[in-house]
Amino acid sequence: MTGDGSYERDRAYITTRITADGRDGYPVEPGRYRLVIARACPWANRSAIVRRLMGLEGVLPMGIAGPLHDERSWCFHLDPGGRDPVLGIEWLREAYEAREPGYPKGITVPAIVDVPTGRVVTNDFERITLDLGGEWTAHQRDGAPELYPERWRDEIDDVADKVYRDVNNGVYQCGFAGSQAAYDRAYRSLWERLDWLEERLGRRRYLVGDTLTEADVRLFPTLVRFDAVYHGHFKCNRHKLSELPALWAYARDLFQTSGFGDTIDFAQIKAHYYVVHHDINPTGIVPQGPDVRAWLAPHHREELGGRPFGDGTPPGPPPPAERVPPLGPESDTHLDAPGPRRFRSAT
Incomplete structure (x- = not known):
């Protein structure tokens, strides 16, 4: 938090890269x-x-931390025995401290851990997705899309930077603002950018070019959480996403595209924000709505043209162990927290 009450994200990440040539070791x-x-x-x-x-499920296994945590870090409270079954750790902090004892910075996800040593290699979330697309090509599935094509790179970077500053991080600047003035600034920037996106997506199916790119991957996670969390919990409440015709149809289009909606667990999303952010929601009550079945309504975005995967093909279904619950009526979901207190998350 800055002196004027503005929320400033700590971006001191571990920038070691996993590359085809292994230049960082x-x-x-x-x-x-x-x-x-x-x-x-x-x-x-x-x-x-x-x-x-990219179809990397078979070569890059995935561990899933639970939605609840305290000041110690993300933890594996949904796994049997409360431990990641491969790394054998309870708290993600253990992998960070294996890399650097007393690790002083944020314990964040995503993180890629070197299994033989138990050490975090990187938590640089922007670089991770670019490298999964660019450095792991020898192990990608046939038909994997090109999400960061050279010919559109400058435009992708420009759009993604705007989206990061005003939308991805903008909702947090609203929600964690420590003064009315800081909140008002963040709120204006958020809605100016959402209006810009609404206009842009009213005439094109995807953010850049006519296929899915990194820009779409970076916007979608914020949109899919908007009505469930950010609209009310973070006070981003000028409109619901479902009241913005182009953005709502665009978000449903992505949700219904293989690889996007099948990564979303609304119960875990809501449990995290409403329980962990104790200073914003001290009661820890998790709201029942909204009805997530609306995400399956027809979107008609195919009328704008475009090919989701370009010359590629959709991915197959996720592995059975990684499947999320199907959408249905909201139900009571109780997830026990790992400690007696709740703390503001850094995510």
């Missing part, structure tokens, strides 16, 4: 690494989507 190797995500976290959601689109 970590070459791409099937089965060597474990991608740790949380279904609740939008930044981790990006990695889960790209891993699915």
Whole structure:
């Protein structure tokens, strides 16, 4: 938190890369690494989507931290015995401290862990998705899409930067603002950018070009959480996403595309924000709505043209162990927290 009450994200990530040539000491190797995500976290959601689109499930296994945590870090409270079955750890902090004892920065997801040593290699969420698309090509499925094509890279970067600043991070700047002035600034920036996106997506199916790109991967996790969490919990309440015709249809189009909606668990998303953010929601009550079945309504975005996967093909279904619950009427979901207190999340 800055002096004027503005929320400033800590972006001090571990920037070591896993590359085809292993220039940072970590070459791409099937089965060597474990991608740790949380279904609740939008930044981790990006990695889960790209891993699915690239068909890397068989070469980059995935661990899933639960939605609830305290000041110690994300933990594996949904796994048998409360431990990741491969890494054998209860708290993600253990993998960070294996890399650097007393690790002083944020314990964030996504994180890729080197299984033989138990050490985190990287938690640089922007670089992780780019490298899954660009450095793991030898192990990608046939028909994997090109999400960061050279000819559109400048435009993808420009759109993604705007979306990050005003939307992905903008909802947090609203929700964690420590003063009215800071909240008002963040709210204006958020809605100016959402209006810009509404206009842009009213005339084109995807954010850049006529296929899915990194820009779409980066916007979707915020949109899919908007009505369930950000509209009320983070006070981003000028409109619901479902009241913005182009953005709502665009978001449903992506949700219904293989690799996107099949990474989403609304119960875990809501449990995380409404329970962990104790200073915003001190009662810890998790709302029942909205009715998530609306995500399956027809979107008609195919009328705008475009080919979701370009010259590629859709991914197959997720592995059975990674399937999320099917959409249905909202039900009571009780997830026990790992400690007696709740703390503001850094995600």
